[in-house]
Amino acid sequence: MTYTQLAVLGVLIAIVLDLYVFKTKLLRRRVFWVSYSIVIFFQLVTNGILTGFGIVEYDGAAIIGSTTPQNEPPTFIGDGRLVYAPIEDLLFGFSLVLLSLIIWIWLGKKGIQREPMAGPPRKSVHRFLGIK
């Protein structure tokens, strides 16, 4: 299978695990989508470094875009890439993050270190978070 196929499959499996197997239903929660939007921003930054400098290189046969060129960075946006990284990486990242949170929440539901729960934020960051 190509990376494109595996990446789509990975997302589908993660969705099924969340909604029907572990029933964590994170995909229906605001806390998931807000934190995922923060994560995806930083993924673009860090993955941009890994792929833009050619630390990780891709074979054009496995992705929508073309092979990472030698001695120059890949396309910044376009040719199946977003901030140097193949768009497949966004799907890979989504399933990595979702699977991690599914297991984390599932363990909490089972009572494994449910406590201490997160929060509250320290007073010193209240203004920064818009907390009155």
Next chain:
Amino acid sequence: MSKFAYLSVLLGCLVGTAWLEFFLRTKVYRRAVRLILTILPVVVVFSIWDAYAIAQGHWTFDPRYVTGITTVANIPLDEILFFIVIPICAILSFEAVRSARNWEAGDEETK
């Protein structure tokens, strides 16, 4: 740029999210058992994917920028650490949002 380029990115991720544990009281590192039990299966599942992708040549690593230490199935140590660091960052972000907004996440005590 050096053999520690990949590791430096991962270190940046850890340093960049560490403040959440203190200022938003995410209590993720404090729940170390739950964190380790979460990470273990993630590392296993994604290492299998990584091993297949490496074997098929989907992606390769520039030997100048990775430690050169390989683990099972030709997976660079750097990659294994990636599958540990990214889940930690994701969980910290998730618990930080929950802390800041007091939103339900599904693992609360049911009354």
